[in-house]
Amino acid sequence: MNMPLLKVEDIHKRYGNEEVLRGVSFEVNRGETKVFIGPSGTGKSTLLRCVNQLTPPDKGQVFLEGTEVTHHKSDINRLRASIGFVFQDFNLFAHLTAMQNVSIGPTKVTRMHKEQAQARALAELERVGLGDKANAYPAQLSGGQQQRVSIARALAMDPKLILFDEPTSALDPELIGEVLEVMIELAREGMTMLCVTHEMGFARSVANEIIFMEHGVIVEQGPPQQMFTNPKHQRTGEFLRKISELYGETER
Amino acid sequence: MSFLFKWEWLPKMASGLVVTVEVTATCIAIGIVLGVLLALGRVYGRRPISLPCSLFIQFFRGTPLLVQLFIIYYGLPNWGIRLPAFVSGILALGLNTAAYQAEYFRGAIQSVKKGQMLAARSLGMSLTQSIRFVILPQALRLVIPAWSNELILMLKSSSIIYLVTIYDIMGVSQKIAARHFNYFDVYVVAALFYLALVLIVSLLLRLLEHRVQIPGLGVHADRR
Numbered sequence: 001m002n003m004p005l006l007k008v009e010d011i012h013k014r015y016g017n018e019e020v021l022r023g024v025s026f027e028v029n030r031g032e033t034k035v036f037i038g039p040s041g042t043g044k045s046t047l048l049r050c051v052n053q054l055t056p057p058d059k060g061q062v063f064l065e066g067t068e069v070t071h072h073k074s075d076i077n078r079l080r081a082s083i084g085f086v087f088q089d090f091n092l093f094a095h096l097t098a099m100q101n102v103s104i105g106p107t108k109v110t111r112m113h114k115e116q117a118q119a120r121a122l123a124e125l126e127r128v129g130l131g132d133k134a135n136a137y138p139a140q141l142s143g144g145q146q147q148r149v150s151i152a153r154a155l156a157m158d159p160k161l162i163l164f165d166e167p168t169s170a171l172d173p174e175l176i177g178e179v180l181e182v183m184i185e186l187a188r189e190g191m192t193m194l195c196v197t198h199e200m201g202f203a204r205s206v207a208n209e210i211i212f213m214e215h216g217v218i219v220e221q222g223p224p225q226q227m228f229t230n231p232k233h234q235r236t237g238e239f240l241r242k243i244s245e246l247y248g249e250t251e252r
Numbered sequence: 253m254s255f256l257f258k259w260e261w262l263p264k265m266a267s268g269l270v271v272t273v274e275v276t277a278t279c280i281a282i283g284i285v286l287g288v289l290l291a292l293g294r295v296y297g298r299r300p301i302s303l304p305c306s307l308f309i310q311f312f313r314g315t316p317l318l319v320q321l322f323i324i325y326y327g328l329p330n331w332g333i334r335l336p337a338f339v340s341g342i343l344a345l346g347l348n349t350a351a352y353q354a355e356y357f358r359g360a361i362q363s364v365k366k367g368q369m370l371a372a373r374s375l376g377m378s379l380t381q382s383i384r385f386v387i388l389p390q391a392l393r394l395v396i397p398a399w400s401n402e403l404i405l406m407l408k409s410s411s412i413i414y415l416v417t418i419y420d421i422m423g424v425s426q427k428i429a430a431r432h433f434n435y436f437d438v439y440v441v442a443a444l445f446y447l448a449l450v451l452i453v454s455l456l457l458r459l460l461e462h463r464v465q466i467p468g469l470g471v472h473a474d475r476r
């Protein structure tokens with residue numbers, strides 16, 4: 001049977017009086033890249049955090065390869081270890097070098113031997129083009145470099161999928177390209193990825209599907225081509241036009 | 253009036269200095285361990301844990317050290333608990349500094365950026381692992397300046413234990429001064445002993461701060 005890698009079912013989340021997520025469901029197959037777009041405050045970050053339970057949803061279920069992540073008896077630390085998370089503001093561990101940032105997961109969580117973890121960390125740093133920055137501390141790296149280290153940190157855990165929450169939004173424009181290049185490469189290599197991003201060039205080149213969210217629900221989803229040329233909802237078209245203007249759409 | 257301090261008193265005062273250093277070091281050690289635990293209890297504990305931690309901190313910060321010492325040394329025997337003077341002194345000072353250190357640690361823990369914990373948890377670390385490998389290593393570095401002040405304060409406050417018959421710098425000085433009716437000279441020398449200790453400790457702490465410093469992390473990190 002071909003079970004989806006990730007299945008998200010009817011997720012609800014409320015903060016105080018505000019219902020931030022109002023029943024969100026979707027599936028992701030192995031090797032797919034899905035791009036989430038939508039106005040700010042729509043619940044995209046909350047949704048990603050519900051997937052790995054950084055934010056437990058009020059209602060609804062998340063399944064990773066058939067295992068219920070949301071179940072109160074699930075080994076959440078173990079499940080999180082196989083779900084990478086890349087944050088908008090990187091969140092590299094400030095007291096650790098790039099190398100240590102990448103190797104701490106394997107050594108402390110999956111209990112890999114130190115030398116092995118270091119070799120792995122170095123390999124992942126090289127994969128994102130930062131082999132020469134292994135001994136630099138986060139504060140000594142540019143934003144783009146920090147974000148690439150944080151991608152390497154996620155990769156070192158051999159994740160089944162990686163969640164990206166606006167990975168380029170905190171970057172100076174000239175640094176966005178180097179991060180997107182790494183993400184495009186990953187997508188092409190078959191990594192499963194859920195990306196909240198408004199970089200439509202990225203979406204066009206690698207996304208299998210664009211999911212447009214507004215007010216805590218999915219308004220429309222479809223392949224990029226269809227979403228751009230023939231959206232079913234007027235709002236989708238308007239929003240896509242708006243972000244294309246705002247973010248430009250450089251071909252990559 | 254002339255300076256009547258006799259050099260043969262010095263070895264005695266030096267033995268007092270050793271006691272002061274021992275007592276302070278022990279209290280500070282107790283204070284670090286207990287202070288970190290209290291701070292963690294306040295920050296991460298649910299109410300049944302955080303409330304007692306808060307009350308403890310409130311009590312020891314809200315009452316005079318001398319009263320705390322007297323409760324332990326003179327008061328507890330009424331309840332059948334008779335502690336030696338040395339133990340009482342260390343206990344009072346240790347619990348007191350633990351309460352103050354707890355507040356410094358708490359401030360430092362809370363000033364570690366929120367995303368650090370999120371990143372640790374999303375890697376699959378447990379709460380305990382995240383605290384141990386991510387939060388504390390940063391918080392302990394951030395706390396050094398405030399914590400240095402506390403250590404120096406303790407070094408000086410420890411002088412009150414002479415009141416429960418411990419012969420620290422102050423205890424020895426008081427004895428010599430009273431026997432020879434030479435209060436001024438002896439207490440001035442005692443003050444110089446404390447001053448020397450404080451200067452040495454400040455220097456060592458400065459070195460420590462420098463040694464464990466990491467680029468971009470610390471009180472100086474924000475202004476760049």
Ligand SMILES: Nc1ncnc2c1ncn2[C@@H]1O[C@H](COP(=O)(O)OP(=O)(O)O)[C@@H](O)[C@H]1O
Binds near residue numbers: 015038044045
């Ligand atoms: N921890 C929180 N506590 C209270 N409200 C929150 C919290 N996190 C998010 N929200 C609110 O939920 C809404 C959705 O936020 P978010 O998921 O960050 O949206 P998006 O990522 O689409 O911009 C916002 O109105 C935000 O203020």
Ligand SMILES: [Mg+2]
Binds near residue numbers: 044045046166
């Ligand atoms: Mg967001």
